[in-house]
Amino acid sequence: MALDSARVVVGTGRGRLEIVEVALPEIGDDDGLVLVETNGVCGSDLELLHGEEHGYELPMILGHEPAGRIVALGDAAARRLGLAVGDRVAVNSQLRCGSCAQCRAGGRCRTYPGTYGTMPARVPPGLWGGFATHLYLAPGATAVRVEESVTTAELAFHNPLANGFEWAVEAGGAGAGAEVLVLGAGPRGIACALAALHSGSPRVALTGLAHDRARLDLARELGVQHTHVAATADPAELRDALGAHRVVVDTTPGSGVAVRQAVAAAAPGGRVVLCGLKGPGVRFDVDVDDLVHRRLTVVAPPSKTPGSFRRAVEALNSGRIQLGPMVTASYPLDRTGEAVGTLTSTDPGRALHVRVDPRT
Ligand SMILES: [Zn+2]
Ligand SMILES: [Zn+2]
Structure with a gap:
């Protein structure tokens, strides 16, 4: 690789990836450049590999969980972000100009x-993803400084953890006095459980499927008090097995069954959080009078905000969220496709969280 260029993974549709060489940009007053250390692989990367089916413009730059070290930074950007060259950072995938009508209304x-x-890969300077050696720090980007004590595996978990803080804590109200039930033992579910524990919830329970047993054991090592293997479509299964909870967080993908189980397991006056998109056509029947009688609140927040992103990185910096025993796997940039492909595995020994480390 030439010293003045970056290697970047580009999605070209129908599941195909290419690695292209992109010239490093001139950095001005209000932007910067990050040497990527790691980028977590996320379930939505599987969809993005087939971006044409989801309305994305191709070819597209992939990798939305980037972290690394700042190697160039303009003066205005340094003041705006409170960061300097040499700082290790987690970069929020969201980009905001701050002045358009949608930004002012809190939208996209x-x-x-x-x-x-x-x-889209056509947008200059082309360094818009974390599956790459370098990332462009745009004027609309935000990043939070990461302590050197945080391991690369922990750092790679910043984005799921930010969503965990958003869903379990900001939207669900997890914290002191609020017992929490999390459905789903993937990175999202584990992140919600960790965020709840970090925020002071006295009791956290986590459910998974039969092939998630190793992950449920891991969750116990990380401090989750109760785990349960969900085995039926009975709406009352989780309530009967684990009791009623003040906060119920459903991170499972693509199933209305789990939503009904989540609603049934909420305590009177409790909150049910449906995390992110479940996919087209997922519906559930609900007894509306039951919601009213039990005074339940059901919310469906999409994903992290700048506030929950900062909370997640600060939690990692605190050293109180240690992912040491978390089973992780790291892939080099050339094997990004393989890394994303692991997400479809149901092998009981599969890694909980997979990342691409472009420096390897
Ligand atoms: Zn994602
Ligand atoms: Zn804007």
Whole structure:
């Protein structure tokens, strides 16, 4: 690789990836450049590999969970971010101009035609993803400084953890006095459980499927008090097995059954959080009078905000969330496709979290 160029993974549709060489940009007053240390692989990367089916413009730069070290930074960007060259950072995938109508209304910015990890490759300077040696720190980017004591595996978990803080804590109200039930033992579910424990929830329970037993054991090592293997479509299964909870967080993909079980397991006056998109056509029947009688609140927040992103990185920096025993796997940039492919595995020994480390 030439010293003045980066290697970047580009999704070209129908599941195909290419690695292209992109010239490093000139850095001005309000932007910067990050040497990527790691980028977590996320379930939505599987969809993005087939971006044409989801309305994305191809080819597209992939990798929306980037972290690394700042190697160039303009003066205005340094002041705006409170960061300096040499700082190790987690980069928020969301890009915000801060001045368009959508930004001011708290919606998705329309000035940027994508986020980190979903940007069309045609948009200069082309370094818009974490499956790459370098990442462009745009004027609309935000990043939070990471302590050197945080391991690369922990750092790679920053984005699931940010969603965990958003869903379990910000939206669900997990914290002191609130017992929490999390459905789903993937990275999302484990992240929600860790965020709840970190925020002071006295009791956290986690459910998974039969092939998640190793992950449920891991969750216990990380401090989760109760685990349960969900085995039926009975709406009452989780309530009967684990009791009623003040906060119920459903991170499972693509199933209305889990939503009914989540609602049934909520304590009177409790909150049910449905985490992110479940996929087209997922529906569930609900007894509306039951919701009213039990005074339940059901919320469906999409994903992290700048606030929950910062909380997650600060939690990692605190050293109180230690992912030492978390089974992780690291892949080099050339094997990004293989790394994303592991997400479809149901092998009981599969890694909980997979990342691409472009320096390897
Ligand atoms: Zn994602
Ligand atoms: Zn905007």
